[in-house]
Amino acid sequence: MIQRRLYSWVLAWIYLSSAEADIAPKIDTFPVWNSRYNVGKATEVEVRLIAAQDGDYVISTGSLSANVHLLMDTPKSIWLPLRPDSSGSIALKAYKRGESAVAVERSMTFSAIDKPQIVMVTDGVTADGRQALIQQLRVSDHDVFTSISAQALPRFGTSYASVHAVVMHFSALQTLEDRQIKALSRFLMQCGSMIALAFPDPIFKRLKQLSGCQGNFLVNVFSADQLAAQRAMLEKPSALPVFTELLDTRPRSKIDQLYTLLVIFCLGYLLIGFIAVGVASRQRTLFILPLISAGIALLVWGHRQPDKVLSSWLEMGAGQSSAWYSARLTLQGTGFWRERIELPIEAVYAANTAVDGQMLMTENGSLEFPVEYGLLSQNTYHWQSGLSVDAPLSLAIENGMPVVVNSGPQLTKQGLFRWRGSIYILPSLQPGHAWRLSSATAKAEYAKIVEMFAKQSRQDSFALLIPFSADILPAVAQRSGWLLIHGANSGVL
Amino acid sequence: MSLVRVAYFMGLIICLPLFIRTWGVLFNAETPINAALVIGEAVKLSWLLQAVALLISAPWFIRDFAIKQALIAHLMLIMAPVPFFVVAWLADAITLMMMLKLVASLVMVSLFCVFMILPFNRLWFFKYMPINLDMPLCLMAAVFIWKTSDLWLRWLT
Known part of the structure; x- marks a missing residue:
């Protein structure tokens, strides 16, 4: 038993x-x-x-x-x-x-490696061919070369952060999945370096148009010997600037409103309190006053949606179909609020960014995580990436003088135009209308944005800057930003 | 002016400079600033000033008024900054538990002070002294709290 x-x-x-x-x-x-x-x-x-x-x-x-x-x-x-x-x-x-x-x-x-690596995609390249390429590309003994198959290329653009350049044969490109192509495109949009091996001309041209910095960091070679002339390309610094000044471009109206309301509340309570000390006939009034004031504070700020502001600075070359950008998302608490927000991986994994709470990866490749807001709390996310953009204005040179045409369907706002080192005011343009620089065009007066434009376009013989709200985070209602279109000699800063 | 009015006035007077100072720091900050930290510091300073005010005012209140009145006046003094405490709580500068602990500790200070002074003043030795000793003793207690404020605040927050 x-x-x-x-x-x-x-x-x-x-x-x-x-x-x-x-x-x-x-x-x-x-x-x-x-x-x-x-x-x-x-x-x-x-x-x-x-x-x-x-x-x-x-x-x-x-x-x-x-x-x-x-x-x-x-x-x-x-x-x-x-x-x-x-x-x-x-x-x-x-x-x-x-x-x-x-x-x-x-x-x-x-x-961990000290410097960004040069990635050799093995598909379509023989072992001897790879060795020849590495010999041509090697500048110092510290260069790190990583050989991987096309299938092993990443699915997220952020994973290219530790990559300096990609060497890829056209046959490898053909085997990539959509997500891999998107990730690679994101890398190229941000002025990433790529050596294309034997890409057909139409494909290469499309890639060039997509690439940031006017495709200055993208070359097409047909033999290892041709690489010698292109090696210098790999030594150029990244063109993406760091925009610590981006904060200045965000609208402060709502935040100022919140501060004003708080000052009115606090000073109002103090003022009424002092008056009550003098005139209140009953002691009970004095006891009720702080309680009522606390109740008002709870009612007004106890449960309030936060203020989300996205500021961006985009740069693209004339005739390009993509822009590289720096964005700053400010989540301003205006009271108690709890929610889950979804941000691109670039924003969450940017340097000096820490997220509290458990993050969930969504189906579209973003990260979702909980955020708690308090009155006057501020969470800021600052990141750089690339995106496809239809330029609202096109730039050309006619008879030695620049012409700006509104090629988009909407009225463009007043901006700035750089020509031979001077900065002029670019008027608002109706769709289809053209603007030509003349001796009567007014020069821009000094302002922070003019200074920023001058700095970012210092390598250009001509460039323009217009207010532009990019489609970076559609869920954020308050978006402001600028689009800089480089004319000639652009991209390499 | 009644005792409660005096106490409320004292409470408001304590809040006014703290509010101006905090606002100055928040509004004039050129780089993003952690508002919760700034407001939290103001709340701690407010607690300290209130505790000192309670200790210093207690001998005066008890000497000329009934205990009940003195305690009500102290309650008024404690209640005066409550709206600011609520704002601090909304700003995530203090937690609800912290706020309750701060207020409860002030009530304790008030009760301890009032009920210690009474028997002390009735002792024959002190009763016939040419000067009242309750005031210097309360001052010493206030100085003690001021000097050891870090410890108290660490415990309370």
Whole structure:
């Protein structure tokens, strides 16, 4: 009897253990760039999952988690953006939703490198060919070359943060997935360097038009020998400027309104208090006054939506279809408020940005996380990236003088125009209308924005700057910004 | 002027310079500033000034008025900055628990002070002294709280 009972207990234990083992999925990890990364920069990892049961699974690392639906015995890959700390250690955990106690864990280590690497995409290039390319590109012994297949290229543009240049054959480009092409495009939009190997002319031209800095960092070569002339391209600094002054372009009206309201409340309470001390006939009035004032404060600021302001500074070359930008999102608390916000990975993984709370990766590749606001609290996110833009104005030179045409469907606002070192006022232009610089054109007076424009266009013989609200975060209603269109000699700052 | 009016006036007078100082820091900041930290500091200073005001005023209040009146006056003094405390709470400068602890500690100071002074003044030794000693003792207590404010505030916040 006892033996039978013991036997049934053992059977039950074995059954439960195997059931638990089935709940957790099996995972394999494939870090991008052969695990190499620059400290403080974003990178990513491919996580391949296979489950013994259909269902929703969660994969998490640190404060980031992602949901994935798995079918029984069907492998599925999910790519996670990461920002490893200086140790490079990352721990991953995967479990079936609601069964976090039965989780499978993996740890991996990224190797930190001092300088951005040069990535050789192996597809379409022989081993000898790669060696010849590396010999041509190597400037010093400290250069880091990473060889990977096209399939291993990242799915997020942010993962190119630790890449200096990409060398890719056209056959590799043809095998890329949409997400990989988008990520590569984002890299090129931000003036990333790329050596295209034997790209057909129409494709190369399209890439050139898409690339930031007027495609100055994109070259097409057909043999390793041609690289020698292009090597200098890799040594040029990135053209993306750092906009600490971006704060000045944001509208302060709403924030000032909040400050004014608070001053009125505080001073009003003090004033009424002093008057009440002198004139109130009953002591009870004096007790009620602070309580009523506290109640008013709670009513006014107890539950209030925050003020979100996005400021941006875009730069593009004349005739280009993309712009590289610097954006600053300010979340100004105007009272108690809790919500989940969704931001691009660039914003969350930018330098000096820390997010409290658990982040969830959404289906469109953004990160969602909780934010708590208080009265006068301020959360700021500052990032740089690239996006496709239809330039509202086109620039040309006719008879040695510049012509600006409003090629878009909307009226453009008054801006600034640079010509031969002087800055003029560019008037507002109706759709289809053209503007020519003349001796009667007024010069711009000194202002912070004029100074900023002059600094950013110092390499250009002509350029223009107009107020422009970019479609960076459509959910943010208050958007302001500037678009700088470089004329000639542009891009390299 | 009644005792409650005096106490309320004292409470408002304590708030006024603190408000002006805090506002000056917040409004004149050229770079983004953590408003919660600035307001939190003002709240701590306000607590300290209130505690000192309670200690210093207690002997005067008890000497000329009934205990009940003295306690009500102290309550008024404690209540005067409550709207500012609420604003500080909304600004995430203090938590609700912190606010309750700050107010409760002030009530404790008031009660302790009032009920200690009474028997002290009735002792025959002190009763027939040429000068009242409750005032210097309260001053010493105020100085003690001022000097050890870091410890008190660390405990309360």
